[in-house]
Structure formats: C-alpha cells, structure tokens
Amino acid sequence: MTINEERVLKHTLQSVAPFAQVFVVDSHSTDRTLQIAEAHEAEVVQFTWNGGYPKKKEWALLNLPFKYEWVLYLDADEMVTPKLAVQLAELMRTDPEHAAYDVELDYWFLGKMLRHGHRVTKRVLLDRTRAVWPHVDDLGVKNMWEVEGHYQPLIDGSIGRLTGTLHHNDRDPLFDYFARHNRYSDWEAHLAEREPLAKSVQGARTERGKRYARLPLKPLAFFFYSYIARRGFLDGRAGFHYAVAHAFYFWQISAKRLELRRNTKAVVDVRSGTSKSVQSPSEQQTL
Structure with missing residues (x-):
C-alpha cells in the first residue's frame, strides 16, 4: 500500500520480487512511487477512497486479481527478511497448518534497528x-483516513506465528512519524470512549494488543515496560526516544479521551437547556 513512498518502496519490492506476485x-x-513500482515489475492498481467501506486493505483483498490463495500484506516501509523469506517458501511448499500467521517487526528508529524494548506484531500472512x-464504526472520527486502524483481519481458522521478521524502516522524518501518531491517537480515543465499538475492535487485535488496551496508567506503564522490563535502554538513545515517543x-x-468527554458533556448541557454563568474576560484575569 503506497502514497508517495519513493524513499522506501525500492527496498520493499526487492525483498519480495524473487518469490511473489506483487x-x-x-x-x-505524486512522487516517483509509480516509476519505482514499474521498474520492479510490480502491478500498480489505483485506489480512491469514497469515505466509507471498504477501506484500502479490504478493497485490495476483494478486488485484486490474485493468482494464489495466500496473501502477504506489506506497508511500503516493511521489508521481508531473508529468514522470513525462507520460512514463507517452506510454508508454501506444504499444506499450511493455520489459516493465517502473525509476524513480528524489527523496528528502526532514529536510524538504528531496535533489538530490545517493545515489539510490534502484525497479522500479515x-x-x-x-x-x-x-467494519468498525470509526467513519465519524474527524481525522480518520483510507486505511484500516490498529486491528487485524478476522480469520476463519487457527492463527500461527512465524519466527522470521519484517524490517520496518520508514526513513521518513520524525514530523511524519508524529503526524501519524496524532491521527491514530484520535482513532484510539474515539474507540475507547465508545464501549461497544472498543469491544468489537478488541476482538480483532492480537493477544498482546488486547493486554496493552487494559493497562492502567498506560503512558508510564508502557515506558517502564519498553525501556526497563524489555531492556530498551540497551538500544541507547534510540531506545530511550522510542519508549518516550510511544509513551507520549x-x-x-488519554488527553483526547478527556476532550471527547468534555465536548460530549457540553453538547448534553446545551440540549438539556442547562444554563451556566460565564465570566467576563476581566473577571477571569482577576481570578
């Protein structure tokens, strides 16, 4: 899945071209993404989101002219490692035991591959x-966009786990990293404040994701977990900044959840006709 991915796409395509229909x-x-894709003999298909469902991942599953039954989902900044490529080859030569497989990501941050700390797992095969x-009820999230949120596809069958990994190295500046987190945090806050929706998404997350969702004092708990318990400090400054960024x-x-509650209460107050005294600017300054 791409949009202006000229920085990273070459590496992703090189990692899968030897064994996959891509x-x-x-x-x-609007950058060189399409030229790079064509140079690596990938088939380019354009997706235009209409603001509803299906979103991009589902649309691809429903509409691409696949030759084979097994599909590997990759973001443009994810590369198949040699170990994972060998495992995929072995798996496809047999009758796979499971209907889907989870894979861990080797995450790069500030130019360094993190070998410790928090590990991300995705259901990609x-x-x-x-x-x-x-389909989750998230279309009303103000800053939602064309790609599914932090949840996994639902599988009719058992789910396995591969020991080979994906390299996740987006090579984008931190401005883009924080912009994505700002958008995703809107989505997470929206979910958390709507209990039926939160429960439905929880069912489509990995077991680790379900445990994280239940953590109290999550910013502090995550920093302790990633930087101390999972020894993120061994990754030096990159490990520290990664733990801080995720805790933030x-x-x-949590802050956006408070904002949502405040805005909801304000709407209820207005609709119920509740009147509240409002201080003038001079009175506020005096206080």
Whole structure:
C-alpha cells in the first residue's frame, strides 16, 4: 500500500520480487512511487477512497486479481527478511497448518534497528479465502483516513506465528512519524470512549494488543515496560526516544479521551437547556 513512498518502496519490492506476485495499491502518488513500482515489475492498481467501506486493505483483498490463495500484506516501509523469506517458501511448499500467521517487526528508529524494548506484531500472512476485514464504526472520527486502524483481519481458522521478521524502516522524518501518531491517537480515543465499538475492535487485535488496551496508567506503564522490563535502554538513545515517543502517544490518547468527554458533556448541557454563568474576560484575569 503506497502514497508517495519513493524513499522506501525500492527496498520493499526487492525483498519480495524473487518469490511473489506483487501488487502496489497506490493512492494517486505524486512522487516517483509509480516509476519505482514499474521498474520492479510490480502491478500498480489505483485506489480512491469514497469515505466509507471498504477501506484500502479490504478493497485490495476483494478486488485484486490474485493468482494464489495466500496473501502477504506489506506497508511500503516493511521489508521481508531473508529468514522470513525462507520460512514463507517452506510454508508454501506444504499444506499450511493455520489459516493465517502473525509476524513480528524489527523496528528502526532514529536510524538504528531496535533489538530490545517493545515489539510490534502484525497479522500479515493469510489465506484470503478464510479472511475478512471487520467494519468498525470509526467513519465519524474527524481525522480518520483510507486505511484500516490498529486491528487485524478476522480469520476463519487457527492463527500461527512465524519466527522470521519484517524490517520496518520508514526513513521518513520524525514530523511524519508524529503526524501519524496524532491521527491514530484520535482513532484510539474515539474507540475507547465508545464501549461497544472498543469491544468489537478488541476482538480483532492480537493477544498482546488486547493486554496493552487494559493497562492502567498506560503512558508510564508502557515506558517502564519498553525501556526497563524489555531492556530498551540497551538500544541507547534510540531506545530511550522510542519508549518516550510511544509513551507520549498513549498520553495523547488519554488527553483526547478527556476532550471527547468534555465536548460530549457540553453538547448534553446545551440540549438539556442547562444554563451556566460565564465570566467576563476581566473577571477571569482577576481570578
């Protein structure tokens, strides 16, 4: 899946070209993304989001002319490692035991691959005939966009786990990293404040994701978990800044939840006709 990914796409395509039929599902990129995709003989398909469902991942599953039943989902900044490529080859030569497989990410931050700290797991390999993407009620989130949020496809069957990893190295400046987190934290806050919706998304997350969602004091708990318990300090400054950045992300979610509650209460007060005294600017300054 791409939109203006000229910094990273070459590395991703090189990691899968030897063994896969490759589709680049693009959202009308304006940089060199398409030229890079074509140079690596990937089939480019344009996706235009209409503001509803299906979103990009589901649309790809439903509409691409696949030759095979097994699909590997990759973001443009994710690369298949040699170990994972060998495992995929072995798996495809047999009758896979499971209907889908989870894979861990080797995450790069500030130019360094993190070998410790928090690990991200994604459900990226699946039998497309036994997988569906859930529709969650998130279209009303102000800053929501065309790609599914932090949840996994639903699988009709068992789910395995591969020991090979994906390299996640987006090579984008931190401005883009924090912009994504700002958008995702809107989505997470929206979910957390709507209990039925939160429960439905929880069912489509990995077991680790479900445990994280239940953590109290999540910003502090995450920093302790990633930097101390998971020895993120061994990754030096990159490990420290990664733990802080993620802890700040969870703080964003908690602050935005308070904002949502405040805005909801204000709407209820107005609709119920409740009147409240409002201080003048001079009175506020005096206080």
